[in-house]
Amino acid sequence: MDVQDDASGPESDSPIAFDPGEVGLPGFIAARTSAEDYGVLFALIDARIAEIEDLVEERYTRRDDLRLAALSELRTSLQRESVLAARLRELDESLAQLQSAVATDGAAADGAGLTMDPPYPLRILDELRTERTLAVQTREDARRLRRQAERRVELAERAHAAAVRERRQVRDRLVQAQSDATAAELIEAVELELEIARLRVLVTLQERESAQVGVELAKREESLAVAQLERLDVRTLVVASDIIFTQEALEERLADIREREEAAHARIQAAIAAGDAAEVTLFEARRRLAAADAEEAEYDLLQEQVLAREAELTAARKGAEYLHQAVRLAGVAGMLYERRYDVLQAQETQQWPSWLRETEALRRELAEENAFAQAELDGLRSIQLTLAGRLALPDVNPAVRVAIRERIAALEHQEEHARFMLLVKDQVRTLAARLQEQLDPLVSERTLAQRWESAKLDLQSWWGMELFVIQDHGIQVRDLVIGLSVFTLVLVLVSLVRGFLRRTVLPRLVRGSEPERRTSHALVLALIRNTNSVVVVIVAFYAAMTVSGLVQGHLRIWLGMLLIVALYIQVGLWATAGLVDFVQRERSRKELMDPSAVTAYGLMLFFLRVGIWIVVVVSILAHFDYPIAGLIGALGIGGLAVAFAVQNILSDVFHSMVILLDKPFKVGDFVVTGETAGVIASIGVKTTRIRSLSGEMVVVSNTSLLNSTLRNFKHMRERRVVFHVRVTYQTTSEQLERIPQMIEQIIRAQRLTRFDRAHFSTYGEGFLDFEVVYYVIGADYTLYMDIQQAINLAIHRQFKEAGIRFAYPTRELILHQDPPPILAAGADGIRGAGG
Incomplete structure (x- = not known):
């Protein structure tokens, strides 16, 4: 086999770098313009397949199977291209005819080629718009198919490039084997492998050509859909410009809707009766199943019969439900027809914007319901397929087969009702789409006065719209708006009052007298800094709910009680903050003269806070008519019990008050009590801390400190x-x-x-x-x-x-002995023990 044509030669200008005759397909890459050209290629491939099959009968190899598979795949791809090419020629003819018709309709002044003279009935406009909707869908489908065909071309090109690379690799191996004088059997095997690689190149090339023809076909289909849409647009504009919808036509439509409603009512009654009968039979079937033994042979049959009766009951009940929805939608259809009549007669123009919004909402609602109903239909279909699969089993009991068929029939009956309901929904949706198409241009072309009237009506409708119900009390939009406005107003007023006090009142207090400035400053700061945000929100919420009327009955009473509690708490916060600020200023002024005043004022603040909040709690209880006398008595008895339990602690607390009032010592005084000597570090409610001379902190209870003798060296002058x-x-x-x-x-x-x-x-x-x-x-x-x-x-x-000598402990011993006498030892003589 000659392999040089793979690299260069007269075939280099062709889509492939070798002569298809090398694989028994001469002229395969020739142009294909007619069905005869494709027939020649089919015959060429069939002849090559027959030739290889003859060789296989003589000598079979696995590579022969590969060649046959490649040729078969090549024929299939060529056949697909021929079908696509034939379809492409047909579309070209149809597109030329349609473009000519569009040009004729555009130039015609007698109704764009319509066979009916104007004015046109509304039915013609609806049919044209339905066809236009289908044409739009067809155009979108054609665009999707074109994109898919373009992706197939990309995949085919990548596959073709990979096949070309593989062919080159096999060719190089063959060249190498020939140059190395390899054995003839090995060279023959590589030659067969190269033939298979060349066939793969032809297959991928053919698949790319088929994909390109598919792209052209998709483009023609898209162009055809666009041309059809243009023609329908022209006809729709012509018909819409001269439409007629008489009162008689409206009455006919409404009468037809009423007839369908009556028929649906009759079917509803039949479904209800069927449901009642199915319920009786289901009860009997369940009773028989409950009485049967699970080991009996008929137990499975009874189960299937119960399932069949349940399916019949569900089909009847669901059918009635679907028919009720169909009746409701029939009423909606009648309303839509009446609105279309009013729009064509230019009546109720101020209602058009609201009709447009309602129609859009109706279409969205129906689309969601259709999606749900379609999912339910898919579920029914899945169950039917499962049951059909069971029927196909050969070992199913005949009686069980009957029960399964009954169950399938019930499911089909339910599916029939569901599809009827879907059909009615689609009709109503289409009718709503037609009304929307009529309203869209009219709403945009209204005068300023019409827009103003429509806006007022919309505002009135929105203002009185009921959003939800609480305790049988409807909550409307105006209630929420008023409540939100009052809530915001209260918050803004509180913020403004705070700002006024901070920027205007506080600076003026500096010019007053000292006592007056301290008291007023404390009160104003309490109002500014200690107005609790939660309390403000509660007040604003109560005002908003009361003014707007959003709360009624017990809820309003509870909200009022919450407001009272919040106000008392706020007063307590103000009083506490004012006293704290006032006492802090007094403490700052006096602690320069007496540092121990810090502790005294701290304890005073503690008791003041406790007293204020006791008053607040008692006031809240008194406001709500709580029996305070019994509470105070109970607290008195409880207080005595607590006092006995914590008498030591209370003793220290009261002694701390004695220290603060009598002032036997202050912070910083040097005192001596018992064995402790040091400086007073702090005076607490229960204990006093003394920093001793040796450095440690000695903690002494106030009671022990006052009960012992205490020496204070603070005021010692000499x-x-x-x-x-x-x-x-x-x-x-x-x-x-x-x-x-x-x-x-x-x-x-x-x-x-x-x-x-x-x-x-x-x-x-x-x-x-x-x-x-x-x-x-x-x-x-x-x-x-x-x-x-x-x-x-x-x-x-x-x-x-x-020369004066200091005495130190000595003892003199005078010893007398006869004879002779011994002199007594002096200060420098004998010393006694203990010196």
């Missing part, structure tokens, strides 16, 4: 100091006389001291005691220690200079 100086018995009289004078001089030499006295006071055990008293002018303990230290150092220095 400190009286008493200390003793002791000398030995060896001190001379002259030295003893000089000691008080020496000490006095030393003390008087110190700054911030006042000497009181210095006396030889006591003959002690082993010492002579001098008692010294002086005053330190100041309460600082460090100052006292510095002065005492200086005095001690000066005494030590001067005693040393004067």
